[in-house]
Amino acid sequence: MPIALLALTLSAFAIGTTEFVIVGLVPTIAQDLNVSLPSAGLLVSLYALGVAIGAPVLTALMGRWKRKQVLLSVMSLFVIGNLLAWLAPSYEALITARVLTGLAHGVFFSIGSTIATSLVSKNKEASAIAIMFTGLTVALVTGVPLGTWIGQHFGWRATFMIVSALGLIALIGSALLIPRNLTQKAPAPIKQQLNVLAQPRLLLVFAMTAVGYGGTFTTFTFLAPILEQVSGFQASTVGLIMLVYGVSVAVGNIWGGKLADRLGPIKALTIIFVALALILGIFTMTAGHPVLAVLTILVWGAFAFGNVPGLQVYVVQLAEKYTPHAVDVASGLNIAAFNVGIALGSILGGQIINHMTLMDTAWIGALIVLIALVLTRLSGALEQPNVAIRRSI
Secondary structure, eight states, X not given: OOTHHHHHHHHHHXXXXXXXXXXXXXXXXHHHTTOOHHHHHHHHHHHHHHHHHIIIIIHHHTTTSOHHHHHHHHHHHHHHHHHHHHHOOSHHHHHHHHHHHHHHHHHHHHHHHHHHHHTSOGGGHHHHHHHHHHHHHHIIIIIHHHHHHHHHHHOHHHHHHHHHHHHHHXXXXXXXXXXXXXXXXXXXXXXXXXXXXXXXXXXXXXXXXXXXXXHHHHHHTTHHHHHHHTSOOOHHHHHHHHHHHHHHHHHHHHHHHHHHHHHOHHHHHHHHHXXXXXXXXXXXXXXXXXHHHHHHHHXXXXXXXXXXXXXXXXXXXXXXXXXXXXXXXXXXXXHHHHHHHHHHHHHHHHHHXXXXXXTHHHHHHHHHHHHHHHHHHHXXXXXXXXXXXXXXX
């Protein structure tokens, strides 16, 4: 794999840290800013909505820019957004900073996926995307638990200050390692690019992505209060458990990429969604037992993000077939779909907590993942006639 992928991985690490560290800090921020748990959970939702807006809209508007120029611009915006979060004087100001940072996040992962695939041969595309997303999963292993620990001991503002420094390092790495003249087709007019939204096959994949991720985040957004209030762990232990989860995620992400390369996206996603639904259902029963809860979280992590490479490479493959003039936009819309799922899952989780209990988020999340499984099988079934025609020829 080319060394330029390291630059993308560094950037994904910084972005992954700022996106997911908020999960471990939800109780801390809620207490410090005197807001409810669901209100603090909105910091996850609104960040995700920033990503959802930024990914397709800004990617389309910046379509005529050189890809490296786009990358450096959004990483600069990322640094600024985290500095604003560090200095935010109120809950409302923190929301503004999170939305701004989310805009940068959305463009990065849409353009980053296409940069990653342009650096390798066709048969290594899913693995290249998995390597880029390894930065995100390594952030779960190291950045998120460390950021959670820093936030609990030195205040959540210190976490965002350090994340802005990580973003600056990633920006420098991108400037040094990413080639200037990446392969890039002439962009189509914005109206033509947005024709992606008129392609039923791509809309189906976007739905798979949003629903599959939404099911996970219905529970994951409130993992810290579950561990404290249901499993009985001290707040200081939550960071260590996030470390366990992150190690599992890192392994699962690489495994998911290799599985998608070997079996194809549909078969790989079928396996992952089935396992994920089962694990969320099991967590409903094991969360009240500390040892079993940690073991379940360990297995959960292996599948929670294993679907990312398969979903992303699948949408790129379909976009190259149905909308070759707008592959970047299709990639960006899928990043948006991930974050629509995060936002809706977080909001749904907050409503479940308000009207039911913390642990009801798990079995409801499992049901949502099963809907993603149905959509995945439907997408696979739609490919069968084409397969039959090719075989007959």
